Amino acid sequence: MIKKLSNMNYNQKRERCGQYIEALEEERRKIHVFQRELPLCLDLVTQAIEACKREVPETTVENAYGQPECSEQTTGECGPVLEQFLTIKDSSTSNEEEQEEEDDELDDEHGNHDPDKDSEDKNMKSDWLKSVQLWNQPDPLLLKEERSQREMMETVVNRDESMRKDPATSGGDGRKREAEKDGGGRKQRRCWSSQLHRRFLNALQHLGGPHVATPKQIRELMKVDGLTNDEVKSHLQKYRLHTRRPSQPAPNSGNSQTQHFVVVGGLWVPQSDYSTGKTTGGATASGTTTTTNTGIYGAMAAPPPPQWPSHSNFRSSIIVEEGSGSHSEEVVVRCSSPAMSSSTRNHYVKKN
């Protein structure tokens, strides 16, 4: 009896998986059109499909008892991905959402099981862990090993929640108390972790570039609570500064401008950052990629492009569209971002 039941159950689930795969494949077909704009998307969907296929077809017999779950308690890697996509599927086809999820997801993945990375990446990892709360919470002494697992899981599940939770509220002493205590003291510095910065960039992207994005908008898009307008403003200011045309401060000697950039929503971003280098299929936007590339965020540690220190978060340079093609092999991808169209301050399109 029970046997039968569970069997049924399994078959059902299996069927569901099949349907799911179909759905995914359809989705992939759709996305495929935007291969250039959403290479990561494509990649992820592809991966998901593959993962599903891997899990479903084979394990017919053994799994009858083992782990009938296809989408629930899946083993490690597949789980999160599936859930992610399920969510996406549920929330219908909102491109922006998708994109956002994408990025986060991507980061997670890289931060977790990318094999080839060392010193730099260890930093990344711990950083990633620390920035589960995005703020600099004073607990660098905990062992990463144990925590990593636990927190990773937690984070994957309700990553967003934990993020927008107020640090002061959740046990840690935030900047608040000190600030309150000492009325005249300065605010505690906000540390822009790469995660935070990523969200920043993301928002920027959605808003159509640093020139059109406004601090408030950015803050709202980032959905990181506790984050202040002023903080964003400051960060934005710095970003803009560093993002200007590298003219004087770049004593870049014979640096061959071989950096490949991608314009996405008005954002110039090193191709490596955008396509994460881990492209499957032809997703690589025009295969110029120097495969050695590594980005700050994901699994890459590329040499600082034009003038940025490698430890810096800002790796993109905004360059207003101009034909003066001094950059040899730039790839221009235009991504119709919602904010691009609706913005009173679109003056950034001004050429030269």
Add this chain to the structure above:
DNA sequence: TATTGAATAT
């Protein structure tokens, strides 16, 4: 007043 960008200050 609220928001913003630039200039300063730390």
Add this chain to the structure above:
DNA sequence: AATATTCAAT
């Protein structure tokens, strides 16, 4: 260099 704060303009 990276944030915070101040200031003037909108």
